[in-house]
Every structure is written in structure tokens, then in C-alpha cells.
Amino acid sequence: MMDWLHDHPDVRTIRVAAADLNGVARGKRLPARFANKVFSEGTRFPFSVMNLDIWGEDIEDSPLVFESGDCDGLLMPTERGFLPMPWLEAPTALLPIWMFHMDGKPYAGDPRQALARVAERYTAMGLTPVVATELEFFLIDDSGKQLRVPPSPRSGKRRSGGEVLSLRALDAFDIFFTELYDACEAMDIPADTAISEAGPGQFEINMSHQNDALKAADDAWLFKMLVKGLARRHGFAASFMAKPYDEWSGNGMHMHFSVLDKDGNNIFNDGTEAGSDKLRHAVAGCLAAMEGSTLVFAPHENSYDRLVPDAHAPTGIAWAYENRTSALRIPASGPSARRIEHRVAGGDVNPYLMIAAVLGAALEGLRDGKEPPAPIKGNAYALDLPQMPTEWGAAIEAFTSSEMIGRIFERELIDNFAMTKRQELRYMAELSEQEQSELYLDTV
CATH class of the missing domain: 3.30.590.10 (Glutamine synthetase/guanido kinase, catalytic domain)
Structure with missing residues (x-):
């Protein structure tokens, strides 16, 4: 999948993003030179990020927030790989990701994992x-x-x-x-x-x-x-x-x-x-x-x-x-x-x-x-x-x-x-x- 970036040297930044329960893309921006780290180590979001409301706010009294210490899940690239983002002015790549527990078990609260199941x-x-x-x-x-x-x-x-x-x-x-x-x-x-x-x-x-x-x-x-x-x-x-x-x-x-x-x-x-x-x-x-x-x-x-x-x-x-x-x-x-x-x-x-x-x-x-x-x-x-x-x-x-x-x-x-x-x-x-x-x- 890294070959895509080698074939598109003008891409200097990437977005890593997952769909939350509302289908809103939640993710991060990072320089393209650090993309390999996402494949080898993944990236981390709190589990609660997959469960935000339509305003992007935490869910009150959710066990994913304070009760659990708002702990992180592990997000890894999906099989989709890198995609261009033609709606942006600067050449940019999107890398879709989905959520797992730290031991590699799929996170049940991830909507993409629900469809995979x-x-x-x-x-x-x-x-x-x-x-x-x-x-x-x-x-x-x-x-x-x-x-x-x-x-x-x-x-x-x-x-x-x-x-x-x-x-x-x-x-x-x-x-x-x-x-x-x-x-x-x-x-x-x-x-x-x-x-x-x-x-x-x-x-x-x-x-x-x-x-x-x-x-x-x-x-x-x-x-x-x-x-x-x-x-x-x-x-x-x-x-x-x-x-x-x-x-x-x-x-x-x-x-x-x-x-x-x-x-x-x-x-x-x-x-x-x-x-x-x-x-x-x-x-x-x-x-x-x-x-x-x-x-x-x-x-x-x-x-x-x-x-x-x-x-x-x-x-x-x-x-x-x-x-x-x-x-x-x-x-x-x-x-x-x-x-x-x-x-x-x-x-x-x-x-x-x-x-x-x-x-x-x-x-x-x-x-x-x-x-x-x-x-x-x-x-x-x-x-x-x-x-x-x-x-x-x-x-x-x-x-x-x-x-x-x-x-x-x-x-x-x-x-x-x-x-x-x-x-x-x-x-x-x-x-x-x-x-x-x-x-x-x-x-x-």
C-alpha cells in the first residue's frame, strides 16, 4: 500500500479517518513521511470518539468516557489503502482506518466492524x-x-x-x-x-x-x-x-x-x-x-x-x-x-x-x-x-x-x-x- 505514496510524490500530507456511529469521518492529519508508522503501529483514538453525537461532543454518562478513563483503541488501515482527496487544493491522501482493542480484537462499537461481522x-x-x-x-x-x-x-x-x-x-x-x-x-x-x-x-x-x-x-x-x-x-x-x-x-x-x-x-x-x-x-x-x-x-x-x-x-x-x-x-x-x-x-x-x-x-x-x-x-x-x-x-x-x-x-x-x-x-x-x-x- 505504501507504493501508492511512492507513485504520488506530490502528496505531502495524509488524513487517517474512520466513520463514527453517525458516519462522520473522525481522524488526524499527518505528514506523508510518517505514513509507514500507521501501517506498522497503527494510530490511537479514544474509544469514545466512535460514539460522539452529531455536534462532535462526548455522550454524557457513557461508560466509554470517564468511567473507563477515556482509554484508547487501536486503529489500523483497512484493506482500501490510500485514496486521493480531489476536493482539496493541495495534493492529499486519505487512509481509511477502523478500530480494534489493543489485543487485536475488533471493537464492537465500530460500525465498519459491525458490517464485517x-x-x-x-x-x-x-x-x-x-x-x-x-x-x-x-x-x-x-x-x-x-x-x-x-x-x-x-x-x-x-x-x-x-x-x-x-x-x-x-x-x-x-x-x-x-x-x-x-x-x-x-x-x-x-x-x-x-x-x-x-x-x-x-x-x-x-x-x-x-x-x-x-x-x-x-x-x-x-x-x-x-x-x-x-x-x-x-x-x-x-x-x-x-x-x-x-x-x-x-x-x-x-x-x-x-x-x-x-x-x-x-x-x-x-x-x-x-x-x-x-x-x-x-x-x-x-x-x-x-x-x-x-x-x-x-x-x-x-x-x-x-x-x-x-x-x-x-x-x-x-x-x-x-x-x-x-x-x-x-x-x-x-x-x-x-x-x-x-x-x-x-x-x-x-x-x-x-x-x-x-x-x-x-x-x-x-x-x-x-x-x-x-x-x-x-x-x-x-x-x-x-x-x-x-x-x-x-x-x-x-x-x-x-x-x-x-x-x-x-x-x-x-x-x-x-x-x-x-x-x-x-x-x-x-x-x-x-x-x-x-x-x-x-x-x-
Whole structure:
């Protein structure tokens, strides 16, 4: 991995960074000449750094702080290695890291370790999940009191409305998107199709399917960092905030997945359009975990402004074939591409926790072998369906008490995440709507 630095002698500084429970990058800056030490010895953060609130503050009464002496964990480079940071002016490299105990045991409170634990359970069963994500974001002019779409660098004009699948909307920011795709290639992020979405200045970029769940999560985390940083370099903001505008649909992060057996066969495929028994078992697991995992899919107060009826985000716990109003959709495809689309998560999620929650629930469904309810037809918003939590506090309680969540995540992570969210819930009540928006715009 050090060869990358030798091949890029203009890089004089590096950042080492890990994702905390909110998906915020926490790390250090150091001269490139000391990079080898990170590989040989690692670096150290307090365990509590992985468990900060959205303001970057310690969690009150957390056992990770004063009770334990705020002791350090050991952070080592992930298999990703060095990556360029094209949104910075000076040539700089990013080295993703993750947390361990000093004896080398993975730290259960690290969200990337939580996903690795789920991936290992698939491997133990001779299975490999194939994952792709779709990330929505807004380009925003936040220089004034009111958020609005930035003027096109080409025309100088602002488009006040959304333009679904509009080439004009994409072309208006052509320089930005060209640089974004070049940066994704340099960072080995498999960015595929870009489209304009329903909101003003809203876009979606899909990631290619891959049979490495950890890399898929890395890609989503790095992509969010890249888009936000590159937008600032162009003089505006980019935000994955769930609902920046009251009057427009919010940002989602949809996830498509299938599962391969040891021979590379898609276990969701039985040659029919309906899919296999195993597809339905995975659906049943995802539905059973939906209430408890809502906090992962909607981790912030603003997240619940998106999860409302008739706003292109699911609210009922249901599945369907080729139906975008349902929480789980089985897209039309050739049999070998049979897959599940999980449509609940907002763009403000931690990708590691989100992918772990979905894959973990599907695996528990495969183990249980239960049948889901019948797939729905028509408008899910108009049906009498069990509902996901509609308030942040209810979602926190559902997360901590869910039997399915206890099967997917280790108790330490569950407790840490719940403590984080309870503290944020308390202090968010002191902020105005504008202050909340300013906070979430850049952090999530």
C-alpha cells in the first residue's frame, strides 16, 4: 500500500479517518513521511470518539468516557489503502482506518466492524451478498437565510422546480459532474448512472453491483465525503440531509442486493418471475426487522420529515413486485438478476450500519425460513399496513428492544447508538428549525 505514496510524490500530507456511529469521518492529519508508522503501529483514538453525537461532543454518562478513563483503541488501515482527496487544493491522501482493542480484537462499537461481522456470517454459510446503493443528494446555495438551488455555472440561472430525468438539469452542472466522475474513478468508487430527481437541484447517482459488502459501504461513505467536498470547491453545498426542503421529496439511499451460493448462483433465482423460496425468506427477515431498524434508516430528527405518506418514501411495512410505494420492492429483471430493493433509508444514514442492518435481517430471514405476508398491490399509502415508527423517540425505543436487532448487532453497539440518539434528541429540542437545518446540511 505504501507504493501508492511512492507513485504520488506530490502528496505531502495524509488524513487517517474512520466513520463514527453517525458516519462522520473522525481522524488526524499527518505528514506523508510518517505514513509507514500507521501501517506498522497503527494510530490511537479514544474509544469514545466512535460514539460522539452529531455536534462532535462526548455522550454524557457513557461508560466509554470517564468511567473507563477515556482509554484508547487501536486503529489500523483497512484493506482500501490510500485514496486521493480531489476536493482539496493541495495534493492529499486519505487512509481509511477502523478500530480494534489493543489485543487485536475488533471493537464492537465500530460500525465498519459491525458490517464485517455480518459479512463473516454470510461467509460461514457459504454465501456472498451482492450489493449496490443509490444515493440522492441536493446541490444547494446556502449562502443566504433560505436554502435554494445554486445558479447554473453555465447559464447563471436558478431552476426553482424539480426536473425528473432532465438532461438540461444535469447539463447545467456539467463541469461539477465531470469532475465528480473523474474523482470517483481516481478513488475507485464505481459511480454509474446519474439522473436528476424530483427536487430542485436534486440528483441521484447509482453505484455498480459488487460482491463485497464492505467495499460497497466504503464506496457510499467515501462518495458522500467526496460530493460534499467537491461541491464546496465549486462554491455551493451538497447535502444528503433527509429533508432539506419541506415542500419537496427528500433524499433516500436505496440498496439493491442478491445473494450468491458457493458456486456463484443467485439463490433468489428459481427461473420464475416470482423468485425463489429463499427470496421470500429474506423478505420476511427484512420485514421482521423493519420496526427495530428504523433508527438506523432514519437516524436524525430531520429523517422523520421524509418518512411521511405520499412523499416517495415508504411508511408501511410491506413488500411488492415492481412497486415503488412499498418498503421492499422486487424489481423486474432477468431471473439471474433477481434481487431485493430496500427503499427505507434516507441519504443521511451511516452506510455501514444501514447495509449491516439490511443484510443482517435478510440472513436471519434465511435462517428462520419463514414466509412473509402476501405482496401488496397498488398504492401502499392507501392500505392498512403496519407502520414504521413516525417519531425519533419511538424509533430509539424500538431499536433497543428489538429481538431482531439483538441478533444483528452486538449489545455494545446497540447501547452506544441508543445513548447517542437520546442525547441528540434532548439537545435538538433547543434548536430552531433553521439551526437544525444548518447542522444537518453539512454533517450527514
